[in-house]
Amino acid sequence: xxxxxxxxxxxxxxxxxxxxxxxxxxxxxxxxxxxxxxxxxxxxxxxxxxxxxxxxxxxxxxxxxxxxxxxxxxxxxxxxxxxxxxxxxxxxxxxxxxxxxxxxxxxxxxxxxxxxxxxxxxxxxxxxxxxxxxxxxxxxxxxxxxxxxxxxxxxxxxxxxxxxxxxxxxxxxxxxxxxxxxxxxxxxxxxxxxxxxxxxxxxxxxxxxxxxxxxxxx
Amino acid sequence: xxxxxxxxxxxxxxxxxxxxxxxxxxxxxxxxxxxxxxxxxxxxxxxxxxxxxxxxxxxxxxxxxxxxxxxxxxxxxxxxxxxxxxxxxxxxxxxxxxxxxxxxxxxxxxxxxxxxxxxxxxxxxxxxxxxxxxxxxxxxxxxxxxxxxxxxxxxxxxxxxxxxxxxxxxxxxxxxx
Numbered sequence: 001x002x003x004x005x006x007x008x009x010x011x012x013x014x015x016x017x018x019x020x021x022x023x024x025x026x027x028x029x030x031x032x033x034x035x036x037x038x039x040x041x042x043x044x045x046x047x048x049x050x051x052x053x054x055x056x057x058x059x060x061x062x063x064x065x066x067x068x069x070x071x072x073x074x075x076x077x078x079x080x081x082x083x084x085x086x087x088x089x090x091x092x093x094x095x096x097x098x099x100x101x102x103x104x105x106x107x108x109x110x111x112x113x114x115x116x117x118x119x120x121x122x123x124x125x126x127x128x129x130x131x132x133x134x135x136x137x138x139x140x141x142x143x144x145x146x147x148x149x150x151x152x153x154x155x156x157x158x159x160x161x162x163x164x165x166x167x168x169x170x171x172x173x174x175x176x177x178x179x180x181x182x183x184x185x186x187x188x189x190x191x192x193x194x195x196x197x198x199x200x201x202x203x204x205x206x207x208x209x210x211x212x213x214x215x216x217x218x
Numbered sequence: 219x220x221x222x223x224x225x226x227x228x229x230x231x232x233x234x235x236x237x238x239x240x241x242x243x244x245x246x247x248x249x250x251x252x253x254x255x256x257x258x259x260x261x262x263x264x265x266x267x268x269x270x271x272x273x274x275x276x277x278x279x280x281x282x283x284x285x286x287x288x289x290x291x292x293x294x295x296x297x298x299x300x301x302x303x304x305x306x307x308x309x310x311x312x313x314x315x316x317x318x319x320x321x322x323x324x325x326x327x328x329x330x331x332x333x334x335x336x337x338x339x340x341x342x343x344x345x346x347x348x349x350x351x352x353x354x355x356x357x358x359x360x361x362x363x364x365x366x367x368x369x370x371x372x373x374x375x376x377x378x379x380x381x382x383x384x385x386x387x388x389x390x391x392x393x394x395x
Contacts, residue, residue: 086317087321087324088325103309107283107286108286110289
């Protein structure tokens, strides 16, 4: 199952979830993924089945690419758990709080490191989370201690619908031509201490939450 | 036997030694490896390899403790004053306390959060080092047991309970020095 997802199949899965939401089948918030299929397919080629993926409320693609069966994922979503999707059978945890998984991922990596395990932790966050103190602390500590963890920043430039860099009074990192050509990482925080920080930029093709239409539950 | 005077500090020191005998237990926080607070003295019987001195990053400390617990450790996560624990509320209330529910019971990360109420004599430390917060924490925490230790006689059994029951525990020690 792993890594056999094409971009079109990922998009089709989210279309199915969108329809289920519009059909009033989901009594919980959903945050669809869209626009980052190719970046994630490429990234997940490096993520092993025994690795851990700690992620955000926008997690459906991460779950599928990590190897969760679409049936299991759909059940979690239909039962209203999309926003905090945790299934340890697949080594997946998500938090509905911005940056919530960052220090937990560091602790998991510290535990693995002390046990001499070869497993690796991958923790995902958005562009707004990457500007927080939580990100700064987590990358600094993981870097100086040489922990088995990779931070992945998914930059769509938006936090809900607030332009992250405008809110901070900063230029959008992806606007730097060296960054957009992949010649430099926009994130020096953490990297300067040796943390493994990966970054990709994309344009979100879905609403922040829901399915783009007001759904009335009867 | 007659009256045996038990000191809170001595009993807590024994309790920490008892916890350290469990191979899963690890101690982390501030003043764990370096003196400057009574916490350090209470860990005098704990081997160095079981102690991790963390920088002042209360929220990260709570998250690290949760992550280590998921990995099978039992972190004793030390906040030398309950006033400082307030800085870790997101990881304590929204994450450690809720992961059991979020994971449909798959995970029940066991962290023993250990904190203390500040002394008010002989020096009064002022409004930021002498708060209690225990009733508020009981209201905030749904799946975390909260124990308050006021008498030396209760120390060992409280920490034994904390170690053996399932799920996260918060132990608040009364002021001592």
